[in-house]
Every structure is written in structure tokens, then in C-alpha cells.
Amino acid sequence: MKKNDKKGIAWLLEIAGSHRILVLMACLLSAISAILSFAPYICIWYVVRDVFAAWPDLSAAAGVTWYGWLAVGFAVLSIVLYFVALMCSHLAAFRIEKNMRKEAMHKIVTLPLGFFDQHTSGRMRKIIDDNASVTHTFMAHLLPDLAGAVVMPFAILALLFVFDWRLGLVSLIPVALSIYYLKQMMGGDRAGTVQKYMDALEEMNTEAVEYVRGIPVVKVFQQTVYSFKNFHQAILDYKNWTLDYAFNCRAPMTKYTIALNGTFVLLIPAGLLLIAHAPDYQGFLLNLIFYILFTPVCAVMMNKIMRLAQGYFVAMEAVTRVTELLDDEPLPEPAHPQQPKDHSVAFKNVSFAYQGSEDYAVRDLSFKIPEGKTYALVGPSGGGKTTIASLIPRFWDVQEGSVEVGGVDVRQMASDHLMDQVAFVFQNAHLFKASILENIRFARPDASREEVLRAAELAQCTEILDKFPQGLETVVGTDGIYLSGGEQQRVALARAILKDAPIVVLDEATAFADPENEYQIQRAFEKLTANKTVLMIAHRLSSVRNVDCILVIQDGMVKEQGTHDALLAQEWLYAEMWQEYQRSVEWKVGKEENYV
Secondary structure, eight states: OOOOOOOHHHHHHHHTGGGHHHHHHHHHHHHHHHHHTTHHHHHHHHHHHHHHHHTTOGGGOTHHHHHHHHHHHHHHHHHHHHHHHHHHHHHHHHHHHHHHHHHHHHHHTTSOTTHHHHSOHHHHHIIIIIHHHHHHHIIIIIHHHHHHHHHHHHHHHHHHHHHOHHHHHHHHHHHHHHHHHHHHHHSGGGTTHHHHHHHHHHHHHHHHHHHHHTHHHHHHTTOHHHHHHHHHHHHHHHHHHHHHHHHHHHHHHHHHHHHHTOHHHHHHHHHHHHHTTOSSHHHHHHHHHHHHHHTHHHHHHHHHHHHHHHHHHHHHHHHHHHHHHHHSOOOOOOSSOOOOSSSOEEEEEEEEOOTTOSSOSEEEEEEEEOTTOEEEEEOSTTSSHHHHHHHTTTSSOOSEEEEEETTEEGGGSOHHHHHHHEEEEOSSOOOOSSBHHHHHHTTOTTOOHHHHHHHHHHTTOHHHHHHSTTGGGOBBSTTSBOOOHHHHHHHHHHHHHHHTOSEEEEESTTTTOOHHHHHHHHHHHHHHHTTSEEEEEOSSGGGGTTSSEEEEEETTEEEEEEOHHHHHHHTSHHHHHHHHHHHHHHOOOOOOTTOO
16 A cells, blocks of 8 residues: 655645635735734824824824724724635635544554554544544634744834834844744654653553543452552653653753843833934934834744744644554455465464564464364463464464465455455454344344344354343443343354354453353354354363364474374373363362361
């Protein structure tokens, strides 16, 4: 995929679509409004001029009223144009915010499934949702002001030198000093502060989401203080960063404020010195009054530019993070997709390492599951079982070797067709906040109610449906009922049964089920896996005794393979695991007879 060459405002204008004309109109109107906002000062100068000329007979100052109303008119027109500019920018900002979220969500669905294992939901929410909101604020409010701030310096320079270039030059000295101190505050080592600020916010947001999600476990094990440690550390890191930045900016900010507001320290003495040598002291005094009235606008302009610069950098960093997400490589699609010849699964000399890791999670792995056969992966935790299963549906693509379905490399199959070939049942069943009917139908949206009910019956969900008056229409999750872990697993199995894919991957599907639910789930497995090619991962070795072949995985490699009886006869790794499993099954709590 070609990366987006446009960044920053250029990219925002691109995704604004037809609304980009509103952005341009907002900037133009805001610039005109900024220029018109200076007109009242000129009108006031003319008022003072006429008063000076007519003094002491003020009745002769006929133009005072006219210039007064003209000042009011320019002020009102400036406000109206600025209001219209904000209307245009807000309409465009809403469209940009919507399109930004839409682009990000469209991009997400094209990314490999493994991407979501490596990026927390808290960080993704921050990138997509919060950054879109930051961009909205920038486009709606700051960009029109930025357009005005661009033309303001030129208009101010023109006005400062049009009346008296000497007083204008004196008025610019504090502005030049304030720019120098502003550069000190924002440049050098502080140039990357916006990126660090956004990083700190993302980290704090991620830890907050993880903490909230883990509260049930935290309360059960009474680990409130310990569990809060990571979140608290993220808050402290953010606090330390902000305090450090604030203290580093303290000296230049103080100098900036003093310089910017010290105009009169130079202007008044300079005016007193120059008026003594002025040929027309009355005209010079008139100009001095104008500069006294007008120079505070320079301070307002500089403060506005500083605020806009900060908002601009934050918004551009937000845009950068969204475009970086959009530049992530999607799941590669073959130019000429191939069709599998059957429903077998084969790993051929597969090696795979996670991004950023130097160690292989899977090493030179080779095995084949014939069509219609059931293979099981067992072995120590962390040995690579889940990674192996995840390579079939292309959670990630392998670095070496190939994973094949029906003799075709999965990278040469269209991703939607590959997904049609494989059904998954994970150890953590995820149900949506919807009815049981919709949760099961998610596997096949066009399925009829009768087909969904049949799948629910095959998955041993009849007992679940009978418990609730609304049956299939029962809503689960927030504002609805809550199912146990085993019940959720059965609903997930019903979803997989309804999909009716020829290849089934079961990842610790009974891990959290109680004995009763495990029995029901095992019965559902028989319906789900009938005449299917099955790869299952199990820690409870009793569930794999009757499979066609057991692969013992350790350190990403096949250490043993064979049937249950054949592996026991070898008296090696699987036999040791089986003995340990038998001891765990027979283990029970007892008591010492003579315990005092």
C-alpha cells in the first residue's frame, strides 16, 4: 500500500472533501476580520485629531460623530465576519472529525489480527477518538484564528510605521525581545515536548483502561494498592514531566511576559525625548496617543500567536499519530488469489518471530493435518501453541516457510475466503452487547432464526435459553443479563457451528469452564468438529485422548507426535505431562487426624 504523502493541514484538507472550501472561506473571512479589527483604532485617531484641531470649541469637530459610528461599524463588521468564519470552520471540522474516525476504522479492519494483540484498546481509543477531537478543536477554532494571526503582523507593521516610524520602531523593540524569549521557550531541547506530552497521555490512558478492566480481579484478590501501581506510576510520570517542563519554561516565560508588557517603559520616555524636538508637537502628541492606545494590540497578538502555536503543534502531533496508524501495512492481498484443493492444513518449515523480538516463537515447524482429521497441540505454557494456531488465519505472516490450506499458501488466498474456511473458538469468548440471537447470527448475518436456533441446540444452549423468558431475544452484557464463562463459551460455539467452516481452530476453549459446562461444551465439540479439519489446543489432557494425533510443542518445535497410547509408550515428555495431569485430578484437600 502506498503511504500517504500528505501530512498535517494538507491531509486534513484532503479528508475534508467538498467541505475544504468552507475551511478556505473561514480562513479568508477570519483574515479580513483581523484587518478590520484595526480600523476602529484609526477612527479613534481621527477623532482625537479633530478634537485637537477644534479645541477648545468642540462643536467645530464635526467629524467626531461620523468617525465614532464608523469605528462601531468596523467593529461590528469584524465580529460578524469572524462569526461567519467560525460557522464555516465548525461545519468543516465536524466533517473532518467524522472522516478521520471513518478512515481510521476502515483502516483497522484491513490490519492483521495480530495487530490488536500488540496494541491495547486504550491506546487505540486515544489515537482514534481523542486525536480526532483535538483535530476538531484545531480546525473549528484555532485554524481561523491562525489565518488572522498570519495577517495581523503585516497589518500591525503597516500601522506602526505609517504615522511615525520612530515611535513604531520603539514599539517593535519589546515585540522583538518577546519573540526571542518565545523561541527560547519553544525551541532547543523543548522542541519535542509535544510528542513527549502525547506519549505521556497515551501511556496514562492505556494504564487507566487496563486498571478499570481489571477491577473485578483486583477486588477478588484484595490487591487494590498493588494493582494501582502501574496506573499511579503513569500519573506520576505525567506529573513529573509537566512539572519539569513548567519549571524549565519559568525563566523564559517570565522574560517574555515582562518584555511584551514593557512597551510603555520605552514608549513614554522615547515620546518625551522626541516631542521636545518635534516641529509640530501637537501632531507628534497625537501620534503618541495613537501608539499608546494601539501598542497593547501587539501584546494581544503575541499571546494569541503563542497560544495558536501550541495548539498547532498539539494538533499536528495528533494528526501524525492518526496518519501513522493509516500508514500501517494492511494484510497483504494476493494479486491472483488461489483456491485450496481440499481442507487440509500444513506447516512447512515455518519459523516466526514477533515484531521487535530476536527470538523465534516458532522454529522450523513442519506437520500436516489431513482433511477431516483432528490434531491437538499440547505442551508447556509459553511453548508457542497459540502462536501456531494463530498463523493459520494470518494473525501474522511467517518469516520463513509457509502455512498451507488445501495445498495453497495462506498468503496466496484472498483473506475473506480464508476466513470463510476457518472457524475459531478462543478461550476468552467475546459476546457483544446484543441479544443471544444477534450474537450467534454474527457468524452468518443472513441466517434465519431457525438456523440460529438449531446451532444453539447443537451447542447445548437449550438450557440457557430456557432460563430466560425472552429466549433468543435475551440481551447479554450491559443493561441485560450476564452469562457465566461456560455459558458464554457455549454461545460462542453456537456461533462457530452456524458458520459451518470446514476448518476449526479451538484455543483452550474449556479453560474456564466448570465440570458441568465442560461436559456440555465437549458434547458441543462433537457437533462442531464432525467431518471437519480440527486443530485444538488443550491443557486438560483428558480432552485429547481420542484425537487422531497429538503434537507435543516445546520452544516452538514439535518434540513428539502420535496418538495418546503411542506417546505414553514412549515414556518421555507427554508421558510425564500425563502423569502430572493424573496426579492433579486425584489431588484433594485432606486434614491431619492429629492436627492441634
